[in-house]
Amino acid sequence: MVKLLVDDKEIEVKKGTTLLKACLENEIYIPNLCYLEEMEESVASCRMCFIAIEGEEKPVTSCTVKVTDNMIVRTDTPAVRRLQRSAFRLLLSTHHVDCRNCPANKRCELQRIAKLLKVGLKQKKLEQILKDTAIDESHPCLDYFPNRCVLCGKCIYVCQKQNGKAVITFAKRGFDTVVSFYGAGDLSAIPCGACNSCVEICPVGAITKKA
Amino acid sequence: MNPDIKEKPNQIFSGILEEAQRRKNEFEADSAPKIHIGVATCGIASGALETKKAFEEALDEQNIKARIHTVGCIGHCYAEPVVVIDYQESGFPPIFYPEVTPGKAKMLVKFFLKEGDPRLEHVLGATQENEMIPSVMEFSRFNQEKRVVMEKCGHIDPEDIYDYIADGGYTALEKVLRRDPVEIITEIQESGLRGRGGAGFPTGKKWDLARNAKDKDKIIICNADEGDPGAYMDRTLLESNPHQVLEGLVICAYAVGAEKALVYVRSEYPLAVKIVTKAILQAKELGLLGKEILGTSFNMDIEVFQGSGAFVCGEETALIQSIEGYRGMPQNRPPYPVHKGLWGKPTVINNVKTLASIPPIIKKGAAWYREIGTENSPGTAIFSIVGNVTHPGLVEIPMGVSLKTLIFDICGGIPNKKKFKAVQIGGPSGGCLPAEFLDTPIDFDSLTEAGAMMGSGGMVVMDEDNCMVDVARYFLDFTQKESCGKCTFCRIGTKHLLNILDRITIGEGKPDDLNMLQTLSEDIKSGSLCGLGKTAPNPVLTSLRYFLDEYEAHVNEKRCPGMTCRKLTAFYIDLEKCARGCDACVGCCPVDAVFTTSNRKKGIDQILCVKCGECMVACPPDYDAVMTVSPPELAPVIERPKEAVEKSK
Numbered sequence: 032m033v034k035l036l037v038d039d040k041e042i043e044v045k046k047g048t049t050l051l052k053a054c055l056e057n058e059i060y061i062p063n064l065c066y067l068e069e070m071e072e073s074v075a076s077c078r079m080c081f082i083a084i085e086g087e088e089k090p091v092t093s094c095t096v097k098v099t100d101n102m103i104v105r106t107d108t109p110a111v112r113r114l115q116r117s118a119f120r121l122l123l124s125t126h127h128v129d130c131r132n133c134p135a136n137k138r139c140e141l142q143r144i145a146k147l148l149k150v151g152l153k154q155k156k157l158e159q160i161l162k163d164t165a166i167d168e169s170h171p172c173l174d175y176f177p178n179r180c181v182l183c184g185k186c187i188y189v190c191q192k193q194n195g196k197a198v199i200t201f202a203k204r205g206f207d208t209v210v211s212f213y214g215a216g217d218l219s220a221i222p223c224g225a226c227n228s229c230v231e232i233c234p235v236g237a238i239t240k241k242a
Numbered sequence: 243m244n245p246d247i248k249e250k251p252n253q254i255f256s257g258i259l260e261e262a263q264r265r266k267n268e269f270e271a272d273s274a275p276k277i278h279i280g281v282a283t284c285g286i287a288s289g290a291l292e293t294k295k296a297f298e299e300a301l302d303e304q305n306i307k308a309r310i311h312t313v314g315c316i317g318h319c320y321a322e323p324v325v326v327i328d329y330q331e332s333g334f335p336p337i338f339y340p341e342v343t344p345g346k347a348k349m350l351v352k353f354f355l356k357e358g359d360p361r362l363e364h365v366l367g368a369t370q371e372n373e374m375i376p377s378v379m380e381f382s383r384f385n386q387e388k389r390v391v392m393e394k395c396g397h398i399d400p401e402d403i404y405d406y407i408a409d410g411g412y413t414a415l416e417k418v419l420r421r422d423p424v425e426i427i428t429e430i431q432e433s434g435l436r437g438r439g440g441a442g443f444p445t446g447k448k449w450d451l452a453r454n455a456k457d458k459d460k461i462i463i464c465n466a467d468e469g470d471p472g473a474y475m476d477r478t479l480l481e482s483n484p485h486q487v488l489e490g491l492v493i494c495a496y497a498v499g500a501e502k503a504l505v506y507v508r509s510e511y512p513l514a515v516k517i518v519t520k521a522i523l524q525a526k527e528l529g530l531l532g533k534e535i536l537g538t539s540f541n542m543d544i545e546v547f548q549g550s551g552a553f554v555c556g557e558e559t560a561l562i563q564s565i566e567g568y569r570g571m572p573q574n575r576p577p578y579p580v581h582k583g584l585w586g587k588p589t590v591i592n593n594v595k596t597l598a599s600i601p602p603i604i605k606k607g608a609a610w611y612r613e614i615g616t617e618n619s620p621g622t623a624i625f626s627i628v629g630n631v632t633h634p635g636l637v638e639i640p641m642g643v644s645l646k647t648l649i650f651d652i653c654g655g656i657p658n659k660k661k662f663k664a665v666q667i668g669g670p671s672g673g674c675l676p677a678e679f680l681d682t683p684i685d686f687d688s689l690t691e692a693g694a695m696m697g698s699g700g701m702v703v704m705d706e707d708n709c710m711v712d713v714a715r716y717f718l719d720f721t722q723k724e725s726c727g728k729c730t731f732c733r734i735g736t737k738h739l740l741n742i743l744d745r746i747t748i749g750e751g752k753p754d755d756l757n758m759l760q761t762l763s764e765d766i767k768s769g770s771l772c773g774l775g776k777t778a779p780n781p782v783l784t785s786l787r788y789f790l791d792e793y794e795a796h797v798n799e800k801r802c803p804g805m806t807c808r809k810l811t812a813f814y815i816d817l818e819k820c821a822r823g824c825d826a827c828v829g830c831c832p833v834d835a836v837f838t839t840s841n842r843k844k845g846i847d848q849i850l851c852v853k854c855g856e857c858m859v860a861c862p863p864d865y866d867a868v869m870t871v872s873p874p875e876l877a878p879v880i881e882r883p884k885e886a887v888e889k890s891k
């Protein structure tokens with residue numbers, strides 16, 4: 032076991048645990064979108080889970096750092112919050128905020144983060160840039176909403192895990208990156224009818240079952 | 243090691259060396275004139291193959307026997323196609339001819355090879371000291387360079403392994419095979435060699451980490467992705483002297499304990515792919531690669547992998563993903579590739595130039611290498627210098643030379659009597675430095691401190707006519723498109739930076755934009771996952787730091803001081819300078835915006851003008867009457883005469 036100090040609270044966790052997991056297990060919430068406990072290595076793509084470790088110059092992503100004995104950690108320094116707010120605003124600048132009509136309302140990870148960071152969901156600092164396609168309806172039983180998706184990749188991971196090979200993947204590059212149902216043509220050829228993994232894992236309601 | 247085995251590489255290699263020497267002697271003893279033509283991609287692009295054909299035809303027609311020797315690139319891009327003619331019987335030393343067109347080639351065969359007249363007006367210089375023709379070594383473009391990595395480029399035929407061997411190639415490998423691998427790593431550590439792929443990580447240390455990694459199967463990768471716009475030194479090296487890179491790879495594999503290596507080349511480099519593939523085959527045939535190299539128990543194979551050419555695939559973890567068949571997306575480090583790289587195996591990834599530095603270091607020793615360059619950045623730096631300089635091209639200089647020496651002495655300064663404004667170093671990840679920084683020595687640490695970076699060695703020189711906001715926009719446009727899309731800051735942040743810059747360059751910047759550019763840039767730098775995002779804001783941050791006044795002019799006065807942002811600039815004709823009756827600019831305007839005034843001078847219809855600048859090019863230098871002005875409202879209003887208005891309808 033390893034002992035560390037997070038925001039002046041002493042916690043004890045198993046050796047080899049990531050800092051993010053250690054905090055979450057001890058009811059210290061750190062904003063995170065791309066972290067899944069069962070992943071061997073975190074993909075570290077959402078850039079939300081910053082924390083400050085004593086002795087380190089800059090905040091680091093807590094999902095990629097393993098705990099060490101006597102580590103002293105702060106989760107809310109100005110530098111940490113600045114990066115988190117900045118990343119969060121960037122995500123919101125590409126997010127179509129319409130909570131009332133969204134299935135994730137009230138359980139959405141973005142709502143939770145907004146509350147913690149005290150950033151309004153309708154951020155005004157950055158220009159809103161939405162994708163042209165509001166819904167990808169090409170899948171026989173699922174719909175995908177690019178302007179909700181935060182590209183955390185969890186759906187792709189669970190799909191791969193559940194079905195051996197992923198029906199969904201990332202497509203395009205850079206700013207245009209989306210999740211795509213490549214070649215998911217016929218329902219009989221894909222496991223999606225009986226599986227709901229991606230819909231359940233999505234933190235923001237960007238994949239839904241067709242009505 | 244058994245002493246017999248220890249001597250084996252030496253015995254086998256001396257046989258190979260003898261053959262190489264025999265061929266070289268045969269070539270040199272031939273009294274026929276020798277024509278050396280540079281046929282790397284840059285030469286070919288300037289017509290070197292046509293030049294070669296013209297030589298062949300002319301020799302045939304004139305019935306002259308001469309030997310054509312195709313070589314790689316010597317880096318003098320401004321002079322391509324480059325030809326060196328070595329005609330001993332004429333009594334002249336070997337002569338360097340720049341810009342040899344097919345016509346010039348035929349002329350040289352007729353006058354020089356047939357009649358013995360070297361046509362001195364076409365000569366750049368002699369390549370050896372002599373009493374007749376000034377040597378090229380008198381030009382600073384030649385004598386201030388220090389060639390370690392590119393020493394043989396442009397002198398040997400890249401497609402003939404014996405050319406390399408006769409010039410001292412593969413002796414370092416032979417030497418290495420008789421030594422202990424650990425000694426080799428120590429030697430590289432002592433040389434102070436730092437990786438030339440951008441970050442400057444100590445090469446010896448990297449090798450040592452990989453050697454000590456537990457997993458037995460280790461892999462070496464030569465990184466030749468080279469995606470920076472305007473950078474082409476790795477391509478040139480592979481095309482001009484592939485064996486020096488391969489030799490470096492084999493030495494690395496021996497030192498680290500690997501048996502497998504890959505050369506990761508972008509598929510947009512077909513000539514490099516072809517030449518490296520051929521070089522590997524040739525090395526195998528001679529037993530310098532493959533099983534039991536030079537009779538030892540050391541086996542090693544090299545394969546070529548063609549990458550699809552994304553800039554981010556040059557980042558080592560993305561490169562590994564791409565070889566493994568996944569999307570080229572960077573991964574979090576640690577684990578570092580030296581611990582867990584390709585297929586989970588310990589992997590050394592080194593840049594082309596890093597590997598090409600190895601044979602000279604082994605041959606001449608760490609102490610010799612340390613004498614070149616500076617304390618913390620030993621050795622040489624290779625830059626591809628483009629933009630507003632008189633002699634663009636590839637330059638290899640000792641580290642520590644100042645930017646001023648490089649730009650003004652070696653590359654001939656700024657053409658057209660313009661003033662130097664800035665230099666962008668390190669490609670899209672680097673920064674723009676203004677004139678105050680011209681005394682900065684070129685080395686890893688000084689450049690980083692100044693806000694630029696060594697990067698992979700792209701350098702763009704800019705004169706007073708450049709707009710620094712537009713330059714920042716240009717680089718951001720590149721990185722934004724090349725972002726892999728994985729992480730939030732880079733994927734979305736660079737898009738916002740670009741949108742803001744776009745806005746500013748069309749005069750729609752808002753007062754808060756500069757603040758936003760600064761803070762967002764800082765956040766992207768600290769928050770991004772990989773080096774692409776961490777460095778993408780550098781052009782914005784440095785131009786904000788050193789050229790804030792230009793940003794302010796755009797935002798507050800809608801004025802572009804460099805007069806390049808089209809929306810903020812107008813072209814007009816100075817009636818004092820315009821020559822009555824001259825029509826030079828009329829026909830070149832694609833939209834018929836140029837009209838004739840009542841006293842037969844010219845004016846520009848500001849409504850029709852698309853600001854292409856063609857009229858400025860067409861106006862004879864004696865008049866130089868086309869002017870630019872910013873903001874555009876300042877352009878003098880010249881009425882179009884009535885009949886002209888009618889006619890244009």
Ligand SMILES: Cc1cc2nc3c(=O)[nH]c(=O)nc-3n(C[C@H](O)[C@H](O)[C@H](O)COP(=O)(O)O)c2cc1C
Binds near residue numbers: 553556
């Ligand atoms: C976006 C990005 C692009 C890169 N492109 C290249 C490249 O084209 N060639 C290269 O050698 N290194 C490139 N690098 C650096 C590599 O990740 C790596 O550090 C280098 O190949 C190591 O070799 P060295 O130690 O010899 O420098 C790039 C890094 C980043 C972040």
Ligand code: SF4
Binds near residue numbers: 180186210234235
């Ligand atoms: S659809 Fe949902 S789970 Fe999948 S990448 Fe987007 S946000 Fe993540």
Ligand code: SF4
Binds near residue numbers: 571730733775
């Ligand atoms: S910084 Fe950019 S290129 Fe690097 S992982 Fe993030 S999105 Fe991809």
Ligand code: FES
Binds near residue numbers: 066077079093
């Ligand atoms: S949870 Fe750490 S980067 Fe996403």
